[in-house]
Amino acid sequence: MINREKLLETRQESDAFGVLEVPNDALYGIQTSRSIQNLSFSGRMLKQYPGYIKSLATVKKAAALANCEAGVIDHSIADAIIHACDELLMGKDHEHFLIDVLHGGGGIATNMNVNEVIANRANEWLKSVVGSNYPVHPTDHVNASQSTSDVCHTAMRLAIIQYYSMLEIVLIELENTMSAKAQQFMDVPTISRTCMQDGMRIQLGETFGGYAAVVKRRHESLRQAILDISSINLGGTVIGSGVGAPLHYRQIVVEKLCEISGVALHKRENLFDAAQNLDDLGNISKQLSLLASSLIKIAKDLRLLASGPEAGLSEIYLPEVQAGSSFFPGKINPVIPETLIQSCFQVLGCDRVVQAALEHGELDLNIYEGAAGINILDAMMMLEKSLSLFTAKCFSGIEANVERCEVLANGFIPIVVELKEKYGYSSVSKWVKEKSKEEIKAIYKNGGAYIDES
Known part of the structure; x- marks a missing residue:
């Protein structure tokens, strides 16, 4: 028995693999539907990456302009494609990008999802029927002169460049905040530590x-x-x-892309290398990993320096942002540094995926480039958010526990270090072995007057 209600809610589309029901209100088509059914596992859909969708639309718009100028598609088709791309660039229709971003096939689902959405929106604009693939066809027109390989390669790099611009703002703010805090603490003497043991006297600002x-x-x-x-x-x-x-398309398409995106791009010297190797993405990921490792060290230091307040180092005060314990009344935990640390753990995990994608490419096309790019975007987005919180809610509000720092600065080991600089390592080592701490402090206090020269 025919379910007429279902017929009203869906439309039928067909390809070489048979007929498939597609939601009637979907701007995507059968290729996207098959990918959703066959290639989904991570729960991370393309619609969650609006910057990548806009980069894909930018590439498709540049390709439409170049194809039109090269005579591959006529002006009416190009205008309709450009109109659909412009809507994506304005943030419209992103809810129709439902493919899993970590799919197999070298990015085919990503490219077909964007091809179908653009084609269907273009056909609507031309007063045609969604799902008809007429007069604008997703592969014959939207994908003309392109491959999934060069589309996704280019769009992903464009997306990374644009996402980085947001991360850079946060990094500059953190650098400025750290530099200001270093100057603020430059007149606060405290103690250094090596091997988790007391060291020489320094200024707290030198650490920062x-x-x-x-x-x-x-x-x-x-x-x-x-x-x-x-x-x-x-x-x-x-x-x-x-x-x-066609040759003319190849000669002008990157120029069109630069004009539309406002980003200075150029064609890779060896395009076969570009298809085979993603070490440029591997380098970005490694730099993000090194940044994350450095941030972990800083955040751990802050937890130690603020530890206590009675039984720890207690050299600094971190801003109190929320209750730290459901058990200890009044206990304040370093939740912001700990959040940054866990964010950085995730970045390290993302880097492992990127390096695996680099390692496992074979022959003439690295089909894992999409996974590498998505993990770089994830790493940058996590860092942008966690660093913004870290700067505003933690680092900018750190205060020195001046009294505690002064006590530590005048401790036993800093005194020994200063005596060593004046009397030599061997002599001071002998005193440390033979004299009490009180006697050595007296030597320091009196400028060596009590030294037994024998």
Whole structure:
């Protein structure tokens, strides 16, 4: 018996693998539906990555302009495609991107999802029927002169560059905050530690200056890695040969993309290399990993320096943002540094995926590039959010426990270090072995007057 209610809710589309029911209100089509059914596992859908969708739309718009100029598609088809791309760039229709971003097939589901949504929206604009693939066809027109390989390669790099611009703002704010805090604490003497044991006297600001320096250095290395991915393979089609794309299209498509995106991009010197190797993405991920490792060290230091307050180091006070315990009344835990640490753990995990994708590419096309790119986007988004919280709710509000720092600065080991600088390592080692701490402190206090020269 025919379910007429279901017929009203769905439309039938067919391909070489048979007929499939597609939701009537869906702008995607049968290829996307099959991918949703066959290739989904992670729960991470393309609609959760609006920046990537916009980058894909930017690539498709550039391709439509280049195809029109090259005579591959006529003006009416190109105009309809461009209109649909512009709607995606404005944030419309993103709810129709339901494919799993970690699918097999070298990104085919991503490319077909965007092809079908653009084609159906273009056909609506031309007063045609959604799902008809007429007059605008998802592969014949929206995907003309392109391959999944060069589309996704290019769009992912464009998305990473644009996501990085948001992370960079947060990194600069953190660097400035750290530098200011270092200056604020430069007149606070305290104690250093090596091997978790007491060391020489330093200024608290010197420790914080080290934090500012490593973040700045890691930021500069990351920025350079981002610059390196501005070389793309659009026009190279599947493996870099450019087969399937006319010469004039290949000559102008990157120029069109630069004009639309406002990003300075250029064609990779060797397009076969671009299809085979994603070490440029591996480098970005490694820089993110090094940044995360450095941030873990800083956040752990803050937990130690603020530990106590009575039985720990207690050299600094972290801002109190919420109750720290459901058991201990009044207990305040370092929840913001601990949140940053866990964010950075996730970034390290993302990097392992990227390096695995780099390692497991075979022959003429690395089909795992999509997984690498998504994990880089995830890492950058997590860092952008966690660092924004860390700067605003923790680092900017750190205060020094001046009294505690002064007590530590005048402890036994700092005194021994200063005596060593004046009387030599051997002599002071002998005193430490033979004299009490009180006697050595007396030597220090009196400028060596009680030294037994024998």
